[in-house]
Amino acid sequence: MTGIKMTMTQRYTHRLSRYSLALLLTIASSITQAQQLVSLDNPWVRATNAGQNISAGYMTMTSTHDVTLVKVESDVSDSVEIHSMKMENNVMKMRMLDSLPLNAGKPYKLEPGGYHLMMFNLKRPLIDAQVVNFEMTFKNNKGIEFKQKVKATVKSPDNSNQNNYGDHEHHHSH
Numbered sequence: 001m002t003g004i005k006m007t008m009t010q011r012y013t014h015r016l017s018r019y020s021l022a023l024l025l026t027i028a029s030s031i032t033q034a035q036q037l038v039s040l041d042n043p044w045v046r047a048t049n050a051g052q053n054i055s056a057g058y059m060t061m062t063s064t065h066d067v068t069l070v071k072v073e074s075d076v077s078d079s080v081e082i083h084s085m086k087m088e089n090n091v092m093k094m095r096m097l098d099s100l101p102l103n104a105g106k107p108y109k110l111e112p113g114g115y116h117l118m119m120f121n122l123k124r125p126l127i128d129a130q131v132v133n134f135e136m137t138f139k140n141n142k143g144i145e146f147k148q149k150v151k152a153t154v155k156s157p158d159n160s161n162q163n164n165y166g167d168h169e170h171h172h173s174h
């Protein structure tokens, strides 16, 4: 009797551990997948002029699932804010966003004159062809955070975008 009981207990334990292992594998693979949830394409950062300690970063973000961008950090600035930029009554207005929700499959373009990553208190000047490392924190629809890293190339602004840039400096100069 005792022997049979032992066997049953062992079998139960065995099954449980197999189940736990399967669960762990599922969690592990979903973490791996999470790292590729959002594609971050054509990342670039605006080169700075002498004495300038802010800049902006741009890229196109496309997520395979509904996620929210909740935090951005860079290795060249004290802080990074998510900004929107809109024309309101002929005035370019920038607004800081706490987060940026991304709908699955829809590309979100961060570009001059629109959404951008605003970098404050640059630790060094940003010169053409340098690389800036961003760490983006996203939250999925279950509230679980995951991070993705992306390398952005520093580029000088096009002449055609100079007006946007002027607005930028103006809004952040005070």
Ligand SMILES: [Cu+2]
Residues within 6 Å of the ligand: 083, 094, 116, 118, 168
């Ligand atoms: Cu801004």
